[in-house]
Each structure stands twice: as structure tokens, then as C-alpha cells.
Amino acid sequence: MLIIEKLNKSYGQETVLNDVSLTLDRGVIAGLIGANGTGKTTLFTMITSIEEADSGRVSTSNNEKIGYLPQAVSVQEGRSVDSLLQEALSELRELESRMRELETRIESGEAAAAEEYGVLTGRFEALGGYDIEWKQRMIFDGMGLGEIDRSRPVDTLSGGEKTRLSLAKLLLSSPDILLLDEPTNNLDIASLEWLENYLAQYRGGVMIASHDRRFLNATVNRIYEIDEHTHEINEYPGNYDDFRSVREAERKQRETAWEEEQAELKELKQVIRTVAASTGKKNRRRDNDKFAHTFKTERQQQSRSRSIQSAKERLERIQANPVQRPVKPMQFRAGPVGNEIRSDSVLRAEGIVKRYGGRTVLNGVDISLRFDSRLVVTGANGTGKTTLLRILTGEEIPDSGTLYTSAGAKIGYLPQESEIPDEETVLAWYRKGRPGGEDEFIFDLVTTGLFRYDDIRKTIRTLSLGQKRKLELARIIAEEPNVLILDEPTNHFSLDVIEELESALAEFRGPVLAVSHDREFIRKFGGEVWDLRDGKLEKGKE
Structure with a gap:
């Protein structure tokens, strides 16, 4: 289990993450979404200790292993494909070596060696050690790398091939918790579909920052959204379509609230103008009762003053905390009308x-x-x-x-x-x-x-x-x-x-x-x- 408690991060005066808390259990595949620049990658880099948080805590239960695929993959020059694969299998190789040592000691009757051996064989099995050759072929074929020359230098691969190789390496290492930052950017459709099926059977916890809606719908069972204004994280059950339905209802409510507020602002300003104009006018006396006329005039002026003051106070409250105006829809303008091209061979x-x-x-x-x-x-x-x-x-x-x-x-x-x-x-x-x-x-x-x-x-x-x-x-x-x-x-x-x-x-x-x-x-x-x-x-x- 991944546990994040009250994580905060700022760069100078700019807040990126504010009191972010969440848990990621085994079997949970969560989508991490939010506007560009809201801190999705920053959250991943703090979970993996690439960056330090200003405050808060990240922990795992039972020292679980975290695997991270960054959005921008970098590979050391001169490395071969095979050297990267061996790096992914390093924990398995170390376990294998230690188990061989313990087997010799067990034959000599050491009880402590037998106990340690039992722990290590459980870990070896969890990492897929008994069928690693099959797993390696399966992952490489799924990533479209089955025919790649293992001795080939990694820096001669295309950007897409490097991303797929990095993802294959990560999956081979069998982490308990997977963090994937835009994993679909350089995957073709066949590799995408393979990854969807692979994650559906994954036994650990997974968090995916992705813009691919169909991929999110096919894989995740929870959505975490980083709010671009509060910088806090909100949780929604279900996949992306479920999240979008909730947010669409919220958007319509905001549009209605903004329209109602604009109508109220217009009405308040009109009240202030109308009452202020009438206050300056003198009422004509229609009888000889001077005292009654004066009393009535003062009462009317007091009433108008209260109306103006009340309207002004309400206006100030709205202007101090207005409903955010809905964003203008994106539009590609092909220049002035008539500038669009009409050729059959553009x-x-x-x-x-x-x-x-x-x-x-x-x-x-x-x-x-x-x-x-x-x-x-x-x-x-x-x-x-x-x-x-x-x-x-x-x-x-x-x-x-x-x-x-x-x-x-x-x-x-x-x-x-x-x-x-x-x-x-x-x-x-x-x-x-x-x-x-x-x-x-x-x-x-x-x-x-x-x-x-x-x-x-x-x-x-x-x-x-x-x-x-x-x-x-x-x-x-x-x-x-x-x-x-x-x-x-x-x-x-x-x-x-x-x-x-x-x-x-x-x-x-x-x-x-x-x-x-x-x-x-x-x-x-x-x-x-x-x-x-x-x-x-x-x-x-x-």
C-alpha cells in the first residue's frame, strides 16, 4: 500500500500541491488527471524521492518496491538493450545467488538458513522468478520489441522504441507499485491494447497519469484529480467516463450560477442608480400639513438610503468572491470569412x-x-x-x-x-x-x-x-x-x-x-x- 499524507510543494511563490493525501491499495488502478502544470509529474517525483516535498510524508507498507516510468525517458549513451534488461532483473539474480548459498547451508542442517530460504523463495516467486524467461518474451512481444537486436545500443533506437524498452524494463522488474507518467504517448495501438490487458491482471497498485481516455476507461477503477485552483486532490470512484459525467454536471451548475450572478449584479447596479436618482428629487407637497409632509419625506429618504446601502453591500460581497466566468471555447479561426481555401488540391x-x-x-x-x-x-x-x-x-x-x-x-x-x-x-x-x-x-x-x-x-x-x-x-x-x-x-x-x-x-x-x-x-x-x-x-x- 502507498500512503501519502498532507504533501505540500511550492516553487517560489507558486503553490503546486496543497495538502495532498491519498492511499493506493493492491488491486487499485488509479488515473491521475489535471490541467497541464498542476503537478502530476511533481507528485510522482516526490513519491519516488527524485524531488523533496516541502512538508508531508510518503510511505509504503512492508517496504514495497515502487517502479516509475517518467514522461520523458532518458537513457545513458552506450548502453545496450541487453544491459538494460539485466539491470531490470538484478534483484532476481541476487535472490537466486543467495538462495544457492542457503541451499548449501541447509544441507549442513542450519535451521536459520532454512527460515531465510523460505522468505526468499516467497519473494522470488512474487517477482516471477520461476517463469522469468517466458515473462521476458511475453513483455517484449507485447511491446513490439520481439525482433529487436539485444546487442543494439539504446541511443540508436527511435523515441518510441526507447519508451517501449523503458516500459518493458519496468514491467520485468515486477514492482509492487507502478507509477506511469503518460505511458501511451509512444505506443502504437497493438501495444496499447496489450498493456491494457496486462494491467488488468496486475496484482499490485497502479497510478497512471494519462491523456488517453479510452486507455483510462479500460484500465482504471478510481480517478484522482489535482484541482488547478486549490492544488488539492479530489477522488472519484469509477473510470474516466464516470468522472466526466460528474464534472459535466458540475460545469452546468457553474454556468447557471455565473449567469444568475451576472443578472443579479445588473439588477443591483440598476437599483443603486434608480434609487440614487430618485433621492435627489424633491417631493411636491399636495396639502397644507407641513409637519406630515416633512416626516413622510424623511421616512422615504431613510428607506432609499437603506436600499442603496443594502444593494452596495450585496454588490461588494459578490465582487469580492465572484463565480468564475466560464472559459471561452477554443476556436481555430481560418482568417476572415472568405479566406478559407476551396481548392480540390490544397x-x-x-x-x-x-x-x-x-x-x-x-x-x-x-x-x-x-x-x-x-x-x-x-x-x-x-x-x-x-x-x-x-x-x-x-x-x-x-x-x-x-x-x-x-x-x-x-x-x-x-x-x-x-x-x-x-x-x-x-x-x-x-x-x-x-x-x-x-x-x-x-x-x-x-x-x-x-x-x-x-x-x-x-x-x-x-x-x-x-x-x-x-x-x-x-x-x-x-x-x-x-x-x-x-x-x-x-x-x-x-x-x-x-x-x-x-x-x-x-x-x-x-x-x-x-x-x-x-x-x-x-x-x-x-x-x-x-x-x-x-x-x-x-x-x-x-
Whole structure:
């Protein structure tokens, strides 16, 4: 069991986690969600002692072993695939060696040796020591690494292969508690489905930070959400769909409360204006009773004064703690009306060939986008999907083939990995090379709902991976493209941003080409699905 008690973490004046407490029992698979930058990765690094908490306590019952897959995998240069595997099995090898020693001592009649041997054999069995060769093959095949050369240097692998190798290594070590930070980012659909089945049978506790809704629905039985405003953690039973139903009801309540509060504010301001205006008017006396008239006038003025004071006090209370205004929906603007592209051939590539060394990645690929195209490209890791997008956007040059782009096309490209320089601030990079005043850019950036006023002066190196990607997305929105090319557009985004992005894409007036392994995104996207395999692009099954 993992036990977290009143964990707190701040960076300077910025609170990241506030009094976070939870327990993770054996058999519980929990999803950890929250907006980008709310501290999901920070929580994992404090559980694993990579970072220290400001206060609070993390503990496990019975000294249970914690295994952690970070979001950004780093591997030492020069290491081979096999050396990493042997590292994963180090505890088993040590147990094996000690058990051989104890067997010799048991034969000599040492009672203490027999007792220790019983403890070690229980641990050896729990780690899968008696069927480790089978387990190793099963995990490697499931991760799509079955054919990989074990002597190959790890730094020659693709990013996706490194992630899958790191995950395979972690699963082989058989930790009691698994912490997985965005484990699906570099998994193809076959590996995703294998991992879902594997986790369903896992006997320990698991916590997963993930943006993949279908993966969460298939695996988790509890949701922990880090609130981006209070920085506290909230617990919800069930999977992601169960959580979303609760949050959707809460969102509708907030919208209703905001609308009712705005109506009340308008009414209070009107009361203050009306009563104040009437107070300044003199009442005309209609009889000769001067005393009665004066008394009546004073009573009316006192009543008006009380009404104004009461309205002002209520107004001040509301303004001191207003209901948060609902965020404006994300929207891709394809420039002014009429700027959308209407060509039947917006972007076309024919016979594209690309080689790296002796390996042919793209072998005669043809693809065409018309004004209303919605295309998703899928395929296993390393098949050339990103290479194809980089060629289409002019980031790479093919070895052969032709590329045509319509003169009216303005492409917005979201790369798979962030390409923003770390030394700049959020605002400086957002406005770079674009005319306009600072206040205008601040307003535009904040109204996207992707950043708050507190974020705009931060340096980019202080942002999470998800926040960097949100900045790239905000820049694309601001540039008003009429063609969108998106490489794994759900990677590193929090779930609320993904759902906003899906809605914005549905309303976009232009062609969209996306590479994705996110099954829920592909379903909602609703376009044609093409598969890149063995250097060829083929239309998928309907």
C-alpha cells in the first residue's frame, strides 16, 4: 500500500500541491488527471524521492518496491538493450545467488538458513522468478520489441522504441507499485491494447497519469484529480467516463450560477442608480400639513438610503468572491470569412521516397488534401509518420518525389515534440515576429483559456511538457491558418484541452491532416483513416 499524507510543494511563490493525501491499495488502478502544470509529474517525483516535498510524508507498507516510468525517458549513451534488461532483473539474480548459498547451508542442517530460504523463495516467486524467461518474451512481444537486436545500443533506437524498452524494463522488474507518467504517448495501438490487458491482471497498485481516455476507461477503477485552483486532490470512484459525467454536471451548475450572478449584479447596479436618482428629487407637497409632509419625506429618504446601502453591500460581497466566468471555447479561426481555401488540391505529394542510411522509410507515398479533407494517419512506431508530415510542411526534403502546395494555403503545424527555445518567456515567444501591442497579445493569449495572467511572464524552461505544447497550439490559433497538420495532437495535453481541441477541429473550415494513435480522438475526428506500413500509405478499413 502507498500512503501519502498532507504533501505540500511550492516553487517560489507558486503553490503546486496543497495538502495532498491519498492511499493506493493492491488491486487499485488509479488515473491521475489535471490541467497541464498542476503537478502530476511533481507528485510522482516526490513519491519516488527524485524531488523533496516541502512538508508531508510518503510511505509504503512492508517496504514495497515502487517502479516509475517518467514522461520523458532518458537513457545513458552506450548502453545496450541487453544491459538494460539485466539491470531490470538484478534483484532476481541476487535472490537466486543467495538462495544457492542457503541451499548449501541447509544441507549442513542450519535451521536459520532454512527460515531465510523460505522468505526468499516467497519473494522470488512474487517477482516471477520461476517463469522469468517466458515473462521476458511475453513483455517484449507485447511491446513490439520481439525482433529487436539485444546487442543494439539504446541511443540508436527511435523515441518510441526507447519508451517501449523503458516500459518493458519496468514491467520485468515486477514492482509492487507502478507509477506511469503518460505511458501511451509512444505506443502504437497493438501495444496499447496489450498493456491494457496486462494491467488488468496486475496484482499490485497502479497510478497512471494519462491523456488517453479510452486507455483510462479500460484500465482504471478510481480517478484522482489535482484541482488547478486549490492544488488539492479530489477522488472519484469509477473510470474516466464516470468522472466526466460528474464534472459535466458540475460545469452546468457553474454556468447557471455565473449567469444568475451576472443578472443579479445588473439588477443591483440598476437599483443603486434608480434609487440614487430618485433621492435627489424633491417631493411636491399636495396639502397644507407641513409637519406630515416633512416626516413622510424623511421616512422615504431613510428607506432609499437603506436600499442603496443594502444593494452596495450585496454588490461588494459578490465582487469580492465572484463565480468564475466560464472559459471561452477554443476556436481555430481560418482568417476572415472568405479566406478559407476551396481548392480540390490544397496539398499533394506524389511518389515520396525518404531513406535514412540504408533504411527506406517512405517508398513511393502518395497523399492528397482537398479543401474539405479530414485524414488521420496511423501506423506502428518508426514507420515514418512524423517524417511524412515534416516533408509535407517543408521541414524535410524527400530523396525523390514531387510536392505541390496551393498558393492560398497557410499551414498551421503542431509538431510531436516541442521546438520552443527554453530561454524565452511565454509572451515573448507567442508574439515573436507578429505586429501589435503587448496588451493585445496578453488579452489574446489569456482568452484562449490555455494560459492565465500569472503564466505569461514565465520562462519556457519552467513549463511542463504539456504547457509548452499548449503554447505552440496557442500560436497556431493566433496565426489563423486555413490548413492544419497535427502530429500526435493529444500527446502531453490534459483531458480538458483535448476535448476543447476536438470541438475546435470539428468547427474548423479547412483541411486537417493528423497523425494519431489516440483511439478516442480518431473516433471523434470522424475522417478517413490511412495506415503507413512498410513505406506505403494505404487506406484503412471502413
